[in-house]
Amino acid sequence: MTPIKTAAAAILGIAPLAVASSALDLTTGPTAFGQINGAQYEIFNTGNSGTGIFPAFVQIQQDVTEQGYNTSGGQPFNEGSSAQHNHDIQKSDLVLTSDGNWYEFTLDLNEMQNEPTIDLTSVRIYTDSRPSLTVTDFSFQNLRYDMDALDDWTVLLDTTVTNAGSGKPDMKLFVPVSLFASDSASTYVYLYSAFTLCGDGAEEWGLRSGGVPPNPTVPGPATLALMAGSGLLALKRRR
Ligand SMILES: [Ca+2]
Ligand SMILES: [Ca+2]
Ligand SMILES: [Ca+2]
Numbered sequence: 001m002t003p004i005k006t007a008a009a010a011i012l013g014i015a016p017l018a019v020a021s022s023a024l025d026l027t028t029g030p031t032a033f034g035q036i037n038g039a040q041y042e043i044f045n046t047g048n049s050g051t052g053i054f055p056a057f058v059q060i061q062q063d064v065t066e067q068g069y070n071t072s073g074g075q076p077f078n079e080g081s082s083a084q085h086n087h088d089i090q091k092s093d094l095v096l097t098s099d100g101n102w103y104e105f106t107l108d109l110n111e112m113q114n115e116p117t118i119d120l121t122s123v124r125i126y127t128d129s130r131p132s133l134t135v136t137d138f139s140f141q142n143l144r145y146d147m148d149a150l151d152d153w154t155v156l157l158d159t160t161v162t163n164a165g166s167g168k169p170d171m172k173l174f175v176p177v178s179l180f181a182s183d184s185a186s187t188y189v190y191l192y193s194a195f196t197l198c199g200d201g202a203e204e205w206g207l208r209s210g211g212v213p214p215n216p217t218v219p220g221p222a223t224l225a226l227m228a229g230s231g232l233l234a235l236k237r238r239r
Pocket of ligand 3: 109110111198199200201202203
């Protein structure tokens with residue numbers, strides 16, 4: 001029983017469900033971060049710096065809800081059509097943090113200024129020896145990471161917190177390198193994600209081009225308190 005589920009159940013006066021929903025609230029400020037199932041989600045606040053050109057490997061765009069994954073084979077879900085920004089990646093393309101323990105992925109959100117919130121409801125990373133897959137039943141060879149493996153998680157995001165417009169990253173995702181230990185360098189990596197409360201331009205995932213990413217911020221007791229409070233906030237935010 002996590003603190004979130006305990007607190008939510010106590011206030012609502014109901015018995016906890018077998019599969020509960022939990023929220024990681026990254027709307028609290030530009031240094032917010034937290035871990036879900038061993039991966040770290042961290043606000044990436046670049047202010048007004050950056051070129052405005054985001055090195056995307058997948059673009060996902062649809063109003064209200066959207067989902068998709070990177071592939072050179074087509075558009076299985078709500079992906080973009082640009083081959084430059086929607087394509088296969090291999091394990092050898094992934095970018096290591098300076099300590100060598102994490103792969104860094106970056107997320108660029110594109111939302112209207114008057115509707116800045118967006119929820120990241122799913123992240124799953126698959127590996128497969130086959131390129132350019134377009135399966136919609138998720139019949140990949142290996143599931144290496146699933147945000148929702150232990151609980152139905154949502155990451156709450158707000159583009160006014162990150163102060164980042166189109167082409168500027170809003171969040172970093174750090175995934176343990178150890179999860180990919182049995183994959184060869186040429187193995188294809190498919191990053192699936194889904195969002196709700198979305199509109200405006202495409203959400204884009206990319207890999208840092210140039211420079212070694214700093215390590216994730218070390219989680220401390222304050223993070224656990226933040227996460228414990230976020231479940232109730234998420235309940236209020238639903239609409
Ligand atoms: Ca952005
Ligand atoms: Ca979820
Ligand atoms: Ca959008």
